[in-house]
Amino acid sequence: MGHKLDRLRTSILLSRIIDNEVGIIVDDLMEKFDKEIIPFEDPEDPARPSLFRDEFRRFLERTTKDNITIKSSEVGSKTRREVSLEVIVGVGDESKMGFGEQLDEETTDGLKIIGTIIQGISGEWKMLSAEEAGEQVGRFGKLVIIPAIQYDKEAPKKGWPPKPIWKFSNFPGIPDFFDIDFSVVVDRITKNLAEALKK
Amino acid sequence: MKKFRKNDLSLHHYLRYNVLHEYIETDISVPLVYMPDISTTGSVVYEAQSTRYPSPVSLGRGWAYIDQYGDVTEQQNRVTVYDSVGSAISGTEYMIDYVDGRVITSGSVTPATVTCDYFYVSLVNEWQDVEAADVAVVVIDLNEFEKVPFQLGGGKRVPRKGYLHIFATNQAERDDLMELLYDGINEKCVPNQNWTRGSMLDWNGTWNDDYIYELIQYESSLHIENVRARHVTPPFINGIPRTDHTMLSDLNRYRARIDFEIFYWKEN
Numbered sequence: 001m002g003h004k005l006d007r008l009r010t011s012i013l014l015s016r017i018i019d020n021e022v023g024i025i026v027d028d029l030m031e032k033f034d035k036e037i038i039p040f041e042d043p044e045d046p047a048r049p050s051l052f053r054d055e056f057r058r059f060l061e062r063t064t065k066d067n068i069t070i071k072s073s074e075v076g077s078k079t080r081r082e083v084s085l086e087v088i089v090g091v092g093d094e095s096k097m098g099f100g101e102q103l104d105e106e107t108t109d110g111l112k113i114i115g116t117i118i119q120g121i122s123g124e125w126k127m128l129s130a131e132e133a134g135e136q137v138g139r140f141g142k143l144v145i146i147p148a149i150q151y152d153k154e155a156p157k158k159g160w161p162p163k164p165i166w167k168f169s170n171f172p173g174i175p176d177f178f179d180i181d182f183s184v185v186v187d188r189i190t191k192n193l194a195e196a197l198k199k
Numbered sequence: 200m201k202k203f204r205k206n207d208l209s210l211h212h213y214l215r216y217n218v219l220h221e222y223i224e225t226d227i228s229v230p231l232v233y234m235p236d237i238s239t240t241g242s243v244v245y246e247a248q249s250t251r252y253p254s255p256v257s258l259g260r261g262w263a264y265i266d267q268y269g270d271v272t273e274q275q276n277r278v279t280v281y282d283s284v285g286s287a288i289s290g291t292e293y294m295i296d297y298v299d300g301r302v303i304t305s306g307s308v309t310p311a312t313v314t315c316d317y318f319y320v321s322l323v324n325e326w327q328d329v330e331a332a333d334v335a336v337v338v339i340d341l342n343e344f345e346k347v348p349f350q351l352g353g354g355k356r357v358p359r360k361g362y363l364h365i366f367a368t369n370q371a372e373r374d375d376l377m378e379l380l381y382d383g384i385n386e387k388c389v390p391n392q393n394w395t396r397g398s399m400l401d402w403n404g405t406w407n408d409d410y411i412y413e414l415i416q417y418e419s420s421l422h423i424e425n426v427r428a429r430h431v432t433p434p435f436i437n438g439i440p441r442t443d444h445t446m447l448s449d450l451n452r453y454r455a456r457i458d459f460e461i462f463y464w465k466e467n
Contacts, residue, residue: 098433112434119433122329122366122450145435172326175362175456176342 013196017189018068024188025180026060036174037117042167047127047143049117052110059096059111097178109143116145120173125166126151132161200394202415206359207324207341209392209421210461212399214339214363215322216268218383222319222335223263226255228312231280231302240306247300247313253333256300259321260332264297264399264406273406283311298404320376329366334450335376338364341461358462361423364431365455373430373453380457381428389421390414391463419464426459 033049033056041048049056069088096107098119107115128151130142146154148165155162200208231245238244249255255262263277278295280288280302293304300317302310321332322339329336340362363380367373393416396409414420431454 096434098431099429107434116433116435119431119454120326120364121433121435122326143435170327170330172340173364175340175364175458176360179360 010193010197014189014193017192017196018065020192021185021189022061022065022068025064025185026057028180029060029177030057032174032177033114036177037114040167040171042164044164045127045167047109047113047129048167049110049114052108052114055108055110056114063096094178112143117168117171118174118177120171120175121145121168122170124148124169126163127166128160128163133158203341205392205394205415206421206461206463207339208394208398209389210341210361211322211324211339212392213268213389214337214380214383215318216265218380219318219320219322219337220268221379223316224251224255224319225314225316226251227314228281229315231310231313234301243304243306244296245302245304245310247302247315249300251317253319253321253335255315255317256298257321258328258332259323259336260318261404262295262297262300263316263318264295271410271412277316279314280310281312281314282309285312294405296404297400297406301404303405326364329364330450334366334368334453335372336366337376337380338362338366340364355465356462357465358460361459361461363457363459365457366450367453367455368449370453373455377428377430377455377457381426384423384457384459385426387423389423389461391418391421417466421461421463423459423461426457428455428457430454431456 030053033053037049038053041050071088096111097115124147125145126148127143127145145166148169151160151163154160226247226249229247229249232248234244234246247256253260264274265272266274266276275290278297280290280293282288288308288310292308293302293310295302300315302313304310319335321328321334321336323329323332323336324339326338326340329338342360342362363384365373365376365380367376391414393413395413396411397407399407399410401407433451433454
């Protein structure tokens with residue numbers, strides 16, 4: 001009975017620690033977002049990344065929490081048993097950020113914009129919204145990017161407004177955006193748990 | 200030349216000849232056209248007019264200038280120049296501009312065609328070059344470094360984070376390139392060349408006769424580890440409806456990325 005209570009207590013403490021840890025990880029990522037993406041945006045762009053900042057933060061919080069898993073197992077002898085914990089940390093939902101090949105229908109326009117910026121894109125592009133096009137554009141979303149040459153060719157025929165080149169065209173991406181020193185994160189979780197258990 | 204540049208050149212050379220050699224192709228009997236505008240007395244220039252796509256001399260490509268990885272002298276078998284009756288002209292009669300695909304003679308011979316090996320995959324260092332290079336393209340992207348002292352002793356470990364961005368023409372090519380590059384660098388070592396007298400090619404694309412093979416003293420070779428390969432599909436690209444026009448966007452459609460760490464040990 002006491003053993004089960006110990007495990008329950010550990011689990012509650014761990015859950016609190018992980019909530020706190022998610023906040024720290026997301027703060028670090030949002031700092032990169034503010035430093036490495038926002039300064040390059042066009043303040044006149046109606047779909048500029050800063051408009052999706054809060055949505056991106058919520059996405060990171062939700063998916064990072066989903067990606068931290070704890071596996072516990074009992075080890076030891078008949079007389080002395082201990083609980084071993086394994087912490088596995090991952091960040092974000094990579095498929096929505098452009099890793100892999102599946103486009104998720106739940107990937108919002110904001111996430112598409114940020115994912116495309118993080119992965120980088122070669123060539124010159126213009127952005128078109130469903131509102132401006134007067135019809136559905138793309139497969140799922142309300143926004144698409146179109147090669148600038150194609151946009152300029154089709155715009156007069158289709159009544160699309162003149163547009164500047166999308167500011168993140170020919171952008172080399174931020175390949176290290178999700179690079180986090182996970183050993184530091186795991187160490188911190190372990191240390192915080194040990195201290196909480198002492199109390 | 201700074202260390203960063205030397206590392207970059209060493210990796211570039213390794214990838215070009217030791218990993219991507221499978222993608223060296225042969226262009227046969229390419230007509231050579233006399234270029235009066237850039238010819239002078241004693242320096243007669245002929246340019247190869249290849250019909251291949253992508254062009255063998257487009258950005259990041261060019262003709263092969265050594266026979267195989269490890270060679271330190273100019274190629275003997277990669278480029279053969281013929282006269283109008285199809286006889287091979289001796290290599291002592293001309294120089295080759297490997298970057299622009301040109302043959303330069305003193306005027307004593309009249310070359311008519313060339314058969315040459317060239318790099319199908321463009322290898323560039325700048326993301327901005329991708330569009331100009333035409334797929335297939337591999338971008339080498341070496342990032343920041345931090346010199347970390349040894350735990351014991353006075354030396355330093357100098358690590359760098361690196362990325363290979365792959366842009367391919369189709370899914371099969373992307374997957375082939377991704378696997379080839381992954382296997383080619385995973386847990387491998389690259390000679391850390393000093394490039395004391397410059398790279399193998401001179402500024403004008405001809406073989407650098409001063410080139411010497413020399414490793415950097417008191418430094419280890421470049422070690423590559425923590426290699427990870429992934430497909431990349433920028434979310435917006437996947438949302439574009441496929442039409443004839445959007446073929447233009449195919450540059451970004453078949454992409455992959457290989458992340459790695461490259462480091463060397465340095466004595467104080």
